[in-house]
Amino acid sequence: MTGVPLAFYIGLSAAMFLIGMLGVMIRRNPLLLLLAVELMLNSANVALVGFSRHWDDSAGQIFALVVMVVAAAEVVIGLGLVVATFRQRIELDVDQLSTLKG
Amino acid sequence: MATTLGWIILALPLLGCLALALFPRHGEPPKGPVIAIGVGSILIAFVLSAVVFASMLAEDPSERLHVDSLYEWIDIGGVSVDLAIRIDTLSMMMMLIITGVGFLIHLYSVEYMDHDRDYRRFFAEMNFFVFSMLLLVMAENFVFLIVGWGFVGIASYLLIGYYYQQADAVRSAKKAFVMNVIGDVGMVLAAFLLVRELGTLDYSEVFARAGELGPESGTALAVCLLLFVGAAAKSGQMPLHSWLPDAMTGPTPVSALIHAATMVTAGVYLIVRCYTLFDLSSLAGDTVAVVGMVTLFLAATVALMQVDIKRVLAWSTVSQIGYMVMAAGLGLYASAMFHLMTHAFFKATLFLAAGAVIHALGGEQSLDRMGGLRRHLRVAYFAMGAGCLAIAGFPGFSGFFSKDEILAYSLAAGTLGTIGYVVGTVAALLTAIYMFRLLFRAFFGPDPDGGYAHAPHPSRWWMAVPLSILAVLAVVGGWIQVPFGWHLIDDWLAPALVGAPEISPSHTQEVVSLIIGSIVAVAGIAIAWYLFGADRERRLRLAGVAAGPRRVLEDGYELDEIYDEALIGTTRDLGDALTRDFEPKGAGGIISAPVAIVRGSARVLRAAESGLVRTYAFALIAGVGAAGIVIVLAVVR
Incomplete structure (x- = not known):
């Protein structure tokens, strides 16, 4: 087995995931929130591709492609909501957007 | 052919009702067409009934039974119910009474209801009543009997409450409806029992297989008593009678047609129709007879004290139906039907004559404010006189023959029958007294103090002609069945009463009953003359005697x-x-x-x-x- 060792993939993936997770928890702008979510998704992709190479099994790479499709769909909806909110001249702050409070 | 005409007879009053009720949608139509449709439909129904009657006369007695089914209405779990009619001698007799007396009363109403706003509503509801009553007597199974039973109940409710602006009319209507529903429940339960035991509701099959219930069995007793609850409620028998005197808040023609001549006798018809069942249980028959006796006596005592002219007649109706119910309970079915017929004649006469008085006096109903009407209202006077003689059983008048027949035959019907004879004879004396009290107080003596607020005016021919025809029938109607002579009613009903017990009095019993009956009638009239006719002050002098019991009687025993x-x-x-x-x-x-x-x-x-x-x-x-x-x-x- 040559090339980059698996630990590097996992390390990168874990770092990306933690950065994304902190972003989701700290950021208040929905646009950046979405970016952070994308980061988390892609960290999962990195892990999938890494495992795929490690076990020499292409299933992981196919999973990564599927995740991208889902992520694209999710971003379309998320950005649509952001644009719609912006056009209502409502402040882009997820702490203010709490109408669904029980 | 008989059944085809039967369907037409049944449909005509219904069509009349629908035509009057639905056209025109708004506003009051001119009176001419309303009269033509309302009265005409009943006239044609009567003529067709007479045609069917004539055709049945030509048939052999054993063939006088026509059943026809229009279509199968229900077929569930082995029980099938057809929309079917049955024309036999019993229903034929009822059809003739309903359409004949009904037509005369419709004709009378043309003038009587002249001053009323809702002319067409009156005739629509009257036509509906005639349709319902025909359905009741022509039905071939218990389902349509109950349907007709319910329909006459609602027609009675509508017409008692005809003057719906008056609170007491509405109250009486509700009371009548509730008490009749008690009876309806009894009928429906009886029908359920029959379905459970015999699996059918058709008359022909139920009566043919009635023996399967078992003679003197609890089931037969239960069926009969439940049917009798319905009969008692409809026919004003104690203790379900108290709606009938209150029903007098309706217009007088309604009282005459529904609450005297036809609907209230439906209970008697029911018992006679189901004689096969009642013959199975002697206890049920005895119960019916005892209820009839109690009713006929108590109602006669109450009628003595009534001041309202219509309430006197109402209590007298309760009492007279008591005679029929007693007769039916004792197994004297043909006698009950005979009295039903003559009662329809003379009670309709009495009510229409009372109506002529009320109409002439502008709505006055109290005997205290009447007197000397003999001089003002000749037609009403003669009709009332004929009716009073008939109901009192004066020799030669219709009530004499029919009441005597019930009493004489009772003598031959065992111990209970003998008790019934004594009670019935005493009540016959009371009947003569209270009817002639009414006649003497309203028509004899001077005008009431202060004269009449509304000058009495004689009626026109619309009222006079039907009244006269009915008065003639009340006089001669009894000659259709004469002791020692001919028994046309018995003969006519014989095919419909096959297997009923043969009860006939001995010659001695017949003669004794005739003589005592005549004496009682004459004595009653004489007592009434002594108390109310000869000396008008005597009644007032006696007013203080036994005031307490008298007040109890006035209130109908405060039931x-x-x-x-x-x-x-x-x-x-x-x-x-x-x-x-x-x-x-x-x-x-x-x-x-x-x-x-x-x-x-x-x-x-x-x-x-x-x-x-x-x-x-x-x-x-x-x-x-x-x-x-x-x-x-x-x-x-």
Whole structure:
């Protein structure tokens, strides 16, 4: 087995995931929130591709492609909501957007 | 052919009712067409009934039974019910009475209801009544009997409450309806029992297989008594009679047609129709006879004290139907039907004559404000006189023959029959007294003090002609069946009463009964003349005697008050107690406990729904983290 060792993939993936997770928890702008979510998704992709190479099994790479499709769909909806909110001249702050409070 | 005409006879009054009720949609139509449709439909029905009657006369007696089914209405679980009619000698007799007397009363109403606003409503409802009554007597199974039974109940309700602006008319209508529903429940339960035991409701099959119930069996007794609850409610027998005197708030032609001549005799018809069942249980027959005796006697005593002219006649109707019910209970079915027929004639005459008086006096009904009407209203006077002689059983008049037949035949019907004869004879004396009290107080003597507020005017021919025809029938109607002579009613009904017990009095009993009957009638008239006719002051001098018992009689033994206390009061108290004590705590508690549980848990759980996305994210991560730690710990261990 040559090339980059698996630990590097996992390390990168874990770092990306933690950065994304902190972003989701700290950021208040929905646009950046979405970016952070994308980061988390892609960290999962990195892990999938890494495992795929490690076990020499292409299933992981196919999973990564599927995740991208889902992520694209999710971003379309998320950005649509952001644009719609912006056009209502409502402040882009997820702490203010709490109408669904029980 | 008979059944085809039968369907047409049944349809005509219904069409008349629909035409009057639906056209025109708005406003009051001119009176001419209303009269033509309302009276014409009944006239044609009567003519067709007469045609059917003539065709049946030409047939051999054993063939006088026509059943025709229009279509199968219900077929469930082996029980099939057809929309079918039965024309036999019994229903033919009822059809002739209903359409014949009905037509005369419709004709009379043309003038009587002249001053009323809702002319067409009156005729629409009267036509509906005739249709319902025909359905009742022509039905071939218990289902359509009950349908007709219910229809005449609603027609009676509508017409008692005809003057719906008056509170007491509405109250009487409700009372009549409720008491009749008690009877309807009895009928329906009887029908259920028949379905359970015999699996059919068709007359032909029920009566042919009635023996399967078993003679003197509990089932036969139950069926008969339940049927009799219906008959008693409809025919004003004690203790379900008290709606009938109150029903007099309806217009007088309604009282004459529905509450004297036809509908209230439906109970008698029912017992005669189901004679096969009643013959199975002697206890049921005895019960019926005893109820009839009690009713005929008590109602006659109450009629003595009534001041309202129509209430005298109403209580007299209760009493006379008591005679028929007693006869039917003793097994004297043909005699009951004979009295039913003559009663239809003379009671319709009496009511229409009373109506002529009320109409002439502008609505006055109290005997205290009448007197000397003999000089003002000749036609009404003669009709009332003929009716009074007939109902009192004066020799030669119709009531003499029919009442005597019931009494003489009772003598031959065992111990109970003998008791019935004594009670019936005493009540016949009372009948003569109370009827001639009415006649003498209203038509004889001077005009009332202060004269008449509304000058009496004689009626026109619309009222005079039907009244005269009925008066003639009331006089001669009894000659159709004469002791020692001919028995046309018995012969006619014989095919419909096959297998009924043969009861006939000995010659001695017949002669004794005839003589005593004549003496009683004449004595009653003489007593009435002594008390009310000869010396008008005598009644006032006697007014102080036995005031207490007299007041009890005036109130009809205060049965209404007893019902109020025992039934209505108790029910209302129970309802009040439940509303006050049970409903807030019991029923309310059952409902509010789950509500409180849902509310409380929601109050706690809603804290989780902050609406803050970052909080959700944190909760998600914390949850996943916690789950991860648990898994890791589990794997390590």
